[in-house]
Amino acid sequence: MLFFTRWKAVGILLLALVVCLFAVPNFFPESTLRKWPSWAQRHIVLGLDLQGGSSLLLEVDTAAVRKERLQGLADDVLRVLRQARIPFTGRTIHGNSVEVRITRESDIDNAVAKLRELSQPLSGILGTSGERSVNVTESGGLITLAPSDAALTERIRQAVDQSIQIIERRVNELGLVEPTIQREGASRILVQVPGLQDPSRLKEILGKTAKLDFRMVDQSMTPEQALATHVPQDSEILDGEGGQKFLVEKRVLVSGADLVDAQPGFDQRNSEPIVSFRFNSSGARKFAEATQANVGKPFAIILDNKVISAPVIREPILGGSGQISGNFTIQQANDLAILLRAGALPAPLTVIEERTVGPGLGQDSINAGEHAAYVGAALVVFFMLVTYGLFGLFANIAVAVNIAMIFGVLSALGATLTLPGIAGIVLTVGIAVDSNVLIYERIREEVRGGRSAISAIDAGFSRALATILDSNITTFIAAAVLFYIGTGPVRGFAVTLGIGILTSLFTAFTMTRLIVAYWVRLWRPRTVPI
Amino acid sequence: MRLLRIVPDDTRFDFMRFRRISFPISAMLSIAAILLYFLHGLNFGIDFVGGTLMEVQTKAGPADLAKMRGTIGALNLGDFQLQQFGAPNDVLIRISEQPGGDAAQQAAVQKVRDALGGEVEYRRVEVVGPSVSTELLSYGTIGLVLAIGAILIYLWFRFEWQFALGAMIANVHDLVLTVGFMSLTHIDFDLTSIAALLTILGYSLNDTVVIYDRIREMLRRYKRMSMPELLNASINATLSRSIVTHLTVSLSLLALLLFGGQAIRSFTATMMFGVVLVGTYTSVFIASPILIYLGVGRTRHGEPEGTEVEAPPTAPPVPPAPPKPQRARARR
Numbered sequence: 001m002l003f004f005t006r007w008k009a010v011g012i013l014l015l016a017l018v019v020c021l022f023a024v025p026n027f028f029p030e031s032t033l034r035k036w037p038s039w040a041q042r043h044i045v046l047g048l049d050l051q052g053g054s055s056l057l058l059e060v061d062t063a064a065v066r067k068e069r070l071q072g073l074a075d076d077v078l079r080v081l082r083q084a085r086i087p088f089t090g091r092t093i094h095g096n097s098v099e100v101r102i103t104r105e106s107d108i109d110n111a112v113a114k115l116r117e118l119s120q121p122l123s124g125i126l127g128t129s130g131e132r133s134v135n136v137t138e139s140g141g142l143i144t145l146a147p148s149d150a151a152l153t154e155r156i157r158q159a160v161d162q163s164i165q166i167i168e169r170r171v172n173e174l175g176l177v178e179p180t181i182q183r184e185g186a187s188r189i190l191v192q193v194p195g196l197q198d199p200s201r202l203k204e205i206l207g208k209t210a211k212l213d214f215r216m217v218d219q220s221m222t223p224e225q226a227l228a229t230h231v232p233q234d235s236e237i238l239d240g241e242g243g244q245k246f247l248v249e250k251r252v253l254v255s256g257a258d259l260v261d262a263q264p265g266f267d268q269r270n271s272e273p274i275v276s277f278r279f280n281s282s283g284a285r286k287f288a289e290a291t292q293a294n295v296g297k298p299f300a301i302i303l304d305n306k307v308i309s310a311p312v313i314r315e316p317i318l319g320g321s322g323q324i325s326g327n328f329t330i331q332q333a334n335d336l337a338i339l340l341r342a343g344a345l346p347a348p349l350t351v352i353e354e355r356t357v358g359p360g361l362g363q364d365s366i367n368a369g370e371h372a373a374y375v376g377a378a379l380v381v382f383f384m385l386v387t388y389g390l391f392g393l394f395a396n397i398a399v400a401v402n403i404a405m406i407f408g409v410l411s412a413l414g415a416t417l418t419l420p421g422i423a424g425i426v427l428t429v430g431i432a433v434d435s436n437v438l439i440y441e442r443i444r445e446e447v448r449g450g451r452s453a454i455s456a457i458d459a460g461f462s463r464a465l466a467t468i469l470d471s472n473i474t475t476f477i478a479a480a481v482l483f484y485i486g487t488g489p490v491r492g493f494a495v496t497l498g499i500g501i502l503t504s505l506f507t508a509f510t511m512t513r514l515i516v517a518y519w520v521r522l523w524r525p526r527t528v529p530i
Numbered sequence: 531m532r533l534l535r536i537v538p539d540d541t542r543f544d545f546m547r548f549r550r551i552s553f554p555i556s557a558m559l560s561i562a563a564i565l566l567y568f569l570h571g572l573n574f575g576i577d578f579v580g581g582t583l584m585e586v587q588t589k590a591g592p593a594d595l596a597k598m599r600g601t602i603g604a605l606n607l608g609d610f611q612l613q614q615f616g617a618p619n620d621v622l623i624r625i626s627e628q629p630g631g632d633a634a635q636q637a638a639v640q641k642v643r644d645a646l647g648g649e650v651e652y653r654r655v656e657v658v659g660p661s662v663s664t665e666l667l668s669y670g671t672i673g674l675v676l677a678i679g680a681i682l683i684y685l686w687f688r689f690e691w692q693f694a695l696g697a698m699i700a701n702v703h704d705l706v707l708t709v710g711f712m713s714l715t716h717i718d719f720d721l722t723s724i725a726a727l728l729t730i731l732g733y734s735l736n737d738t739v740v741i742y743d744r745i746r747e748m749l750r751r752y753k754r755m756s757m758p759e760l761l762n763a764s765i766n767a768t769l770s771r772s773i774v775t776h777l778t779v780s781l782s783l784l785a786l787l788l789f790g791g792q793a794i795r796s797f798t799a800t801m802m803f804g805v806v807l808v809g810t811y812t813s814v815f816i817a818s819p820i821l822i823y824l825g826v827g828r829t830r831h832g833e834p835e836g837t838e839v840e841a842p843p844t845a846p847p848v849p850p851a852p853p854k855p856q857r858a859r860a861r862r
Binding site: 049057059197198200203350351352353354355356357358360361364365368369371372373375376379380383384386387388389419420422423426427429430431433434437438441442444445448463466467470471472473474475477478479480481482484485486487490493494497529530 | 539654733739
């Protein structure tokens with residue numbers, strides 16, 4: 001156990017040195033680091049609990065995605081059957097499917113064939129999976145179209161991806177620094193903004209779907225009449241500002257998706273805050289056609305199913321630009337412009353978890369963590385020296401190398417250091433020390449058993465190492481499980497604990513042994529000084 | 531320099547003798563802990579029951595808790611608690627989960643922010659909605675069970691099944707006692723508590739494994755030694771290591787407890803109890819003697835299982851340096 005070939009010794013020292021060197025970038029300010037090659041820039045990122053900031057966990061409303069998919073399918077059914085001139089009754093959304101009853105029995109086969117065309121084969125990772133996006137079944141003239149689970153899952157995945165892009169744009173528009181936005185599980189998105197103290201405005205901006213529609217106002221009756229009698233099939237009642245009701249057509253003239261720009265500004269006549277916008281070419285054409293055909297009639301500008309305003313078209317708007325006014329404050333006009341520029345979310349988002357740490361607490365935590373680490377280290381170093389003397393010094397060197405290596409690995413991974421992470425490092429020091437204690441106690445025992453110094457050291461190492469391995473693997477399993485199931489702070493703890501166990505295994509198996517081996521070679525001791 | 535010897539060489543404590551006391555005591559304590567859990571409950575933090583936690587610092591002088599209580603009480607947010615937290619101008623506000631789903635929690639925070647206005651600095655705001663909290667609790671529980679399972683399988687591979695079972699009983703015992711401690715002291719039970727429990731599990735196992743490793747080695751080497759004798763010898767041989775290690779771990783933990791700040795205080799307090807107090811006791815007085823009951827070494831000669839002699843007259847001999855061939859076997 002005490003013999004090292006020269007190459008092995010050099011290899012061990014080199015590996016330890018290289019790993020430690022990875023920790024170097026942490027000692028330089030960001031501005032200096034930027035001049036270094038990119039591979040050398042990796043460093044430990046402080047978690048939001050240490051540097052302060054806001055972390056929001058958002059959930060995409062999957063029920064809304066599902067509902068929208070069904071509504072879209074129902075619209076498709078209407079279009080297909082009308083095009084094929086097949087009479088039908090009772091087109092309804094029932095649970096997770098769309099049902100339609102074909103009036104004439106002779107049309108049924110044709111209708112099923114036509115509706116089957118709505119269903120596309122789903123492509124899996126390995127070509128087509130044989131599953132289709134919509135399952136079409138028929139019994140006694142009643143055709144049921146149900147979107148398959150796989151198709152819905154895919155749709156939700158797309159909705160989350162799209163939401164992430166739009167959140168990114170909105171967060172950037174707000175001018176927040178270095179936000180991270182990432183997917184969490186199937187339908188969640190984690191937004192972290194360092195340095196943000198009050199996330200109220202961010203939450204407000206993210207909480208809006210920002211679905212903008214231009215639709216005609218249905219003038220066949222007043223909203224009150226519609227409420228009293230019945231709402232026409234192709235129209236619906238929407239709320240406006242101040243409790244006003246509007247009867248608007250369901251058909252969308254132009255949607256927010258066709259916008260290319262939106263800017264806050266002031267109305268030239270009454271200097272009220274407004275948002276001016278510009279359509280892309282297809283949006284401009286659609287808007288021009290619609291306004292040409294409906295001069296003198298009111299249309300509604302609808303944001304998130306709420307009518308912002310319903311102006312009367314005075315003349316055709318051909319230039320593809322316009323403005324929205326609706327008693328905005330300057331801030332509201334500003335936010336609306338941001339939302340319109342960033343685009344609409346495919347589904348509403350809800351904040352389901354929020355954690356915000358102010359910069360004061362973060363700094364306090366760093367100080368407390370550092371303080372505890374220094375005091376803990378000093379106590380342990382002293383204790384080891386008093387208990388094991390020279391060998392205690394060896395152990396202290398090994399533990400110091402161990403800590404440097406933990407920081408090296410964390411830097412190389414670009415890991416995030418949280419307060420529980422610091423606790424993990426402090427505990428790792430305990431584990432690293434334990435490895436040395438196991439070795440030394442075993443050596444003491446072998447000496448008592450009557451062995452010579454060198455033979456006792458040799459036997460001590462070889463026997464203790466098996467025990468160290470066993471005991472560390474069990475702790476490592478606990479760390480791995482913590483990492484797997486944990487979120488945020490717990491995961492930070494698991495990462496440092498896990499890395500710490502690996503590095504302390506390395507130092508126990510090589511560092512301490514190497515140091516002791518060289519000491520034995522140089523001093524040829526007759527007695528063991530422990 | 532004379533080095534510190536915390537444990538003298540060649541201790542010959544008869545630990546096995548205490549199993550007649552330690553088992554009933556542990557059983558009673560475990561039952562008490564379980565009763566505490568069901569009667570007194572745990573002080574579940576917002577991670578597991580949802581709600582809002584705000585740590586605020588008043589800008590001008592010490593916080594006026596009564597006034598704050600009035601301000602927040604006027605908002606009609608249901609149950610809430612105010613608590614001094616560290617310094618006299620630090621206040622922890624806990625608001626229970628609002629009815630009406632995730633969005634309602636957000637509205638509550640906004641109300642408190644508006645009501646307290648600019649008088650305070652918000653050091654920490656945490657809001658956990660109902661959809662997350664139930665998940666976190668189930669993840670936490672699954673995590674603990676998974677960890678115990680994974681460790682059991684590992685031990686089963688490395689040792690015999692009796693050892694794995696013994697370690698599991700010992701560790702469940704540790705966890706139960708720690709949960710009882712948390713219930714008794716009413717420490718916040720949140721995500722970091724799960725981390726603390728898992729670390730206690732890891733440490734306690736670590737300790738148990740070190741002793742088991744030695745027992746296995748002795749079982750191979752001394753074919754004729756009786757089980758209690760052999761267990762005593764194993765524990766005595768590793769006693770010095772156990773004590774030194776626990777001292778260093780307690781030193782680290784003590785530093786964290788005293789200087790690590792409020793944020794991790796409950797974490798370190800739990801660890802202190804679980805690792806230092808319970809873990810050590812368990813590996814010596816529960817994990818090792820339980821091997822006798824689980825039937826390890828039943829076919830051995832020497833003292834028959836169950837009929838204890840007054841206490842073995844002299845503790846086992848210090849193992850002499852074994853001859854070479856045997857050593858190779860002991861090393862596996």
